[in-house]
Amino acid sequence: MNFKKRDIISIEDLSKDDILKILKVAKKMEKNPVQNILKGKIMATLFFEPSTRTRLSFESSMKRLGGEILGFGNPKITSVTKGETLWDTTKMIQAYCDVIVIRHYLEGAARLSAESADVPVINAGDGSNQHPTQTMLDLFTIEQSQGKIKDLHIAMCGDLKYGRTVHSLTKALSLFNPTLYFVSPDTLRIPGYIRHELRTKKIKFSEHTDINEVMNKIDILYATRIQKERFPDLADYEKVKNTYILKKNMLGGAKDNMKIMHPLPRVNEIDNDVDDTKHAYYFQQAANAVPIRQAIISLVLGAEK
Amino acid sequence: MRAYKVYAIEEGTVIDHIESGKGTKVIELLNLKDSTDIISMGMNFESSQVGKKDIIKIENRFLTKDELNTIAIIAPTATINIIKKAKVAEKFKVELPDEFQGIIKCRNPTCITRNEPVKSKFKKFSESPLKVRCKYCEKVFIHFELL
Known part of the structure; x- marks a missing residue:
């Protein structure tokens, strides 16, 4: 080493x-x-x-x-x-x-x-x-915010199909026995080859379209931007663009230790009113x-x- | 009736059990188009192993194992017979090397190998189905996607 x-x-x-x-x-x-x-x-x-x-x-x-x-x-x-x-x-x-x-x-x-x-x-x-140093800083942030990196419940939310950060982080996390929740519109699901790899490694995961289904279970919510330029048909973008906006009033059932991460820049995925909650951790993440x-x-x- | 209608050769290499329709691709891959050797190819023969198959016979030329193994990218079911004095001197199934370079292009248009003068490099990713991974852009392809 x-x-x-x-x-x-x-x-x-x-x-x-x-x-x-x-x-x-x-x-x-x-x-x-x-x-x-x-x-x-x-x-x-x-x-x-x-x-x-x-x-x-x-x-x-x-x-x-x-x-x-x-x-x-x-x-x-x-x-x-x-x-x-x-x-x-x-x-x-x-x-x-x-x-x-x-x-x-x-x-x-x-x-x-x-x-x-x-x-x-x-x-x-x-x-x-x-973007390996991004993945490393994500892991560092997860460990820093939770005091451990093993056995955590982690939701990835937003564009899971094209999101490079999500793919790399999922692979790295699979070394640390996580339970993963993939939350995305149907058109932006986590790719099949990653699901296959997770099954091979016996990592527990589930897929969802609504973040509220998992909010009370998770330690980390990793949000990503849904990028307009990824959509061949702009009508499809318009359908989903406002679906995954995280607001303060959605965090009521969240665990005390739950932290929200985002690779930044955000556009509108996380409302500004989330910033002053105990769950916001994305600026600390950037500092890391x-x-x-x-x-x-x-x-x-x-x-x- | 014998399955083969391509005549037997005395000396050379026979590439058998090529999935039907892939024979011309194999000739292309091995750069046999410009060869002066006598090459005969048959297409769409019945085969109990692969349904329909193509077959290629190259007279008086013994391709190396490394050369022949690259065929596995196109025709993973192919078998090789090395013929000497009209008898099968050696017989083996093609097997894709764990790593290979320069034979085929990466299919990802934004891979650096498609934009710079550099040889492609691939690693075997899985055996069944046969998948390979570009060493540079890290994209994984099922073998037939590379053709």
Whole structure:
């Protein structure tokens, strides 16, 4: 389980022990967020598609550990516009840094970069495929809010068909014996291959169309955005767009410890009046991006073991 | 009446039990179109194993096991007979390697391998039904979706 020089490309590359190790180091970072353990190290951020919180939290993580950053958030200003391949871009940039963080609109881009570079590569989202540090921060948030990660009852709500975060989180959670409740419109059900995997792993799960059916059973409600651009027929979008709005008056039967998470940005899935309830946890979740990314960067750079 | 109407060969490779209609795809996959060897193909023979089948005979050429195993992507039921001196010297069923690269393209249009000059790489995902997974975009395909 040595992390030094390791690429972090897909949550599926991480074993249960790897995940527990990252969570442990993240807890350490949370207690001591400003350190100098990465002094003299440089992180390159290659963002081929726009992102606010992912890029800024990576950069903040590096700076708070004493490291430097370089990179771009807009590929239009790079040689990519001249037709340079991703392979060449990565090969060149690795000479200027100690770790690369990449976000790209094509699936598999991070894996290809990792093959090209000798320095460790961290995937900050490749198209609709993987975003492993998001999954790790979701796990960290679940553990932080519940005091444990095993044997929890967790509802996933919204777009479960296309939601990348939901797919990766479901796979990672299946290592920790959860009971899962998938709440979505019929057209946006969790994909068959994931249901099949859960059955193979003997994970308890059920599907629902109404969140109220499970509200009193759950420890975590993970809400996601239903994205207009996912619908080939806009009439279908109009039918479901207001179906999954979480309101304060729906939380009456919820358990005391129940926390609501959301990868953000939200549009209208969670009413603002939920924000000041004891259940709202999505801003804390966003804040957790820093300790978890600090943990991952310092592990692959060998500053934490 | 004998099932075979494609004549027997003295030396070479026979690819049998190809699911009916897939024979031409196998020829394409093995790059046999540009070959100067004598190749005969029969289509839609009756088969007790696969219903209807195609069969390919390549004279005087012995394809390697690795080459032949790639056929499993298209025709997982295929069997191979290596013929020497008009007798079956070796017989085996094709078996998809656990990992293979460059033979076929990933079907996901937003996979990096479809947009950059890089060889596709796949891993076997499940045996029955035969599914493979792109090493890059991580999408899983049933074998026939890759054709």
